[in-house]
Amino acid sequence: MDTSSVGIVSPRVEHFDTPLRFATGSELPAYDLIFETYGELNAAGSNAVLICHALSGHHHAAGRHSEDERKTGWWDVCIGPGKPIDTNRFFVVSLNNLGGCHGSTGPTSINPATGEVWGPEFPQPQVEDWVDAQARLADRLGIDCWAAVIGGSLGGMQAMTWSLRYPDRVRHCVAIAAALKLSAQNIAFNEIARRAIISDPGWCDGHYLRENTLPAQGLALARMVGHITYLSDNAMASRFGRELQASEGDEDEDGRREFQVESYLRYQGARFSTVFDANTYVLMTRALDHFDLGGPGADPVDAFRRSQCDYLVLSFSTDWRFSPARSREIVDALLAAERPVSYAEIVADEGHDAFLLPIPRYLAVLDAYLQRVVT
């Protein structure tokens, strides 16, 4: 038995029937949130930690759903007994965000007003809408104030937004490989991903489920773009180099032997296209593009002045999608706002994906910080 694992876990679903008004003005009349919890909430309710997921993440962050589940949750390296997010100390909550495709209400859910699948008509959430939904989940779970809100990438943006929107409900905020807002290059990569999906004839204006099609090729391409940009040049070089596929049967349509990186990307893209919803992908990337800490065009220093928590900001040396420079902008704004912040740039070869990986120095820094959190 693996004593550092949370073991077998089961997701739960909470239903909410108070309408939720989104930042864009749309309203979601009722919704479900699917989530998992690891560890026990203490009597004071003071040891709760919220995990916010990134673009293609979900609620299943640690442990396994059954003994024979092949892979653990997506952040099992960080969450568990004795791990940095220590379930012996913390009550950890991990949910799937609204608009997701893993059990929370999203584009694949039924729109009660029409009796049909929401599809592309699902209202576009912004990061603050996710935070509002998470706050209602906290209410339901009896959590007045999070010991910490933690997230990587888009999850880090949710964590920072928590600290501004509910300053008295967050004691520590951990933003990993995040940014105050996306760069033009980042938006451009997301636009390519969306364009790949939208120009797939299976897209059908987003009504692919109703039309019984799937924009599988487009979604696969979108994933391939993400995959490359989340890895560093070095990481790809050391994983694939310029090796050609070794075995027969790996030739491309013209009978040429392919580079391993080509077939790997195609495989990953094709697999993703069978397990992820295209409308969710479009919606999540749009939320990411439009994120701008404190509101469109806001001064992040002014925004952070509203906060009351302690911050940890982490970045990875070879992350070029959300580079250390972007994290330093967060730190600079926090310092200018005279807020307490710790920062570390982790030397790691794995690019943006590093935040998901068991990099010893990364885990050590996160662990040391969370040890300081009083529960």
Next chain:
Amino acid sequence: MDTSSVGIVSPRVEHFDTPLRFATGSELPAYDLIFETYGELNAAGSNAVLICHALSGHHHAAGRHSEDERKTGWWDVCIGPGKPIDTNRFFVVSLNNLGGCHGSTGPTSINPATGEVWGPEFPQPQVEDWVDAQARLADRLGIDCWAAVIGGSLGGMQAMTWSLRYPDRVRHCVAIAAALKLSAQNIAFNEIARRAIISDPGWCDGHYLRENTLPAQGLALARMVGHITYLSDNAMASRFGRELQASEGDEDEDGRREFQVESYLRYQGARFSTVFDANTYVLMTRALDHFDLGGPGADPVDAFRRSQCDYLVLSFSTDWRFSPARSREIVDALLAAERPVSYAEIVADEGHDAFLLPIPRYLAVLDAYLQRVVT
């Protein structure tokens, strides 16, 4: 009148009916090469400079085809009277490579064996095949030895290959923003571009002309990927920032105002898809992926020992597709092979695209080097 321009130019076409055997074993029975020349060949035939084009380039490198042509040739900033590639001194030759779509024989040409358009059956050239075809063009023009062979990106790979394949026919080799070979990341971006084209239903296995379709969306996507990766993050930030489209009518399909970078990329992609051939794009990226100086897996130091010319290697500080590190690998191999080489890394914000732009220090370094070339 612009005295620094080569003025109005006209392309010429030479027909070759001696079969050309490609590195892959395929044979092109006969072919045309379209090219332009600027300046005059001197009596000794010693002042000829060959320009090799990059992925989506062509023969029209300088001047205009007519008074009312809106844009000049693609390298007009470098080629002309008094410019670094000085047409008062040099006889400059610029051609469209085999497999291209601007007048040289390529996938849109008629296959004499079938009487139909070559399409995807056009034999896949490698960089050395282009160099062989260029050598025959040199023979035809009475050029025994180039004063210089110059190219950026894929063009730089052709220039280096000239120096190995015809060591006694090149006196100077200028490789700008090039590499000894592509990285896994580079191959991966090219694979995404190809996949976008190939998964477009208008692709029709490459027989889109016969089927009267076009993989326009796929080609546009491919161009968008190229466009982002040829620009630096900073260049995109200063050009677009996070500005939204200002005017009405620029909303996306859901009525949202878009970021300027999104509509710019879409416009560029759509325009490219109407002027460039998809089979050519696939073929050019494959040649790029498979380039490996001196042959697959060869030691570049051994390869360069065959050369007899003087080298100039240039890179740009923010070029992340063919980074300065890649250029330094070229320089290191040349030094290890005890070959004469000058190197400069130009500080420029424009990424890979910098090699096409009028960056004063870049033009000054190129000019100073070419001043030393005896004609």
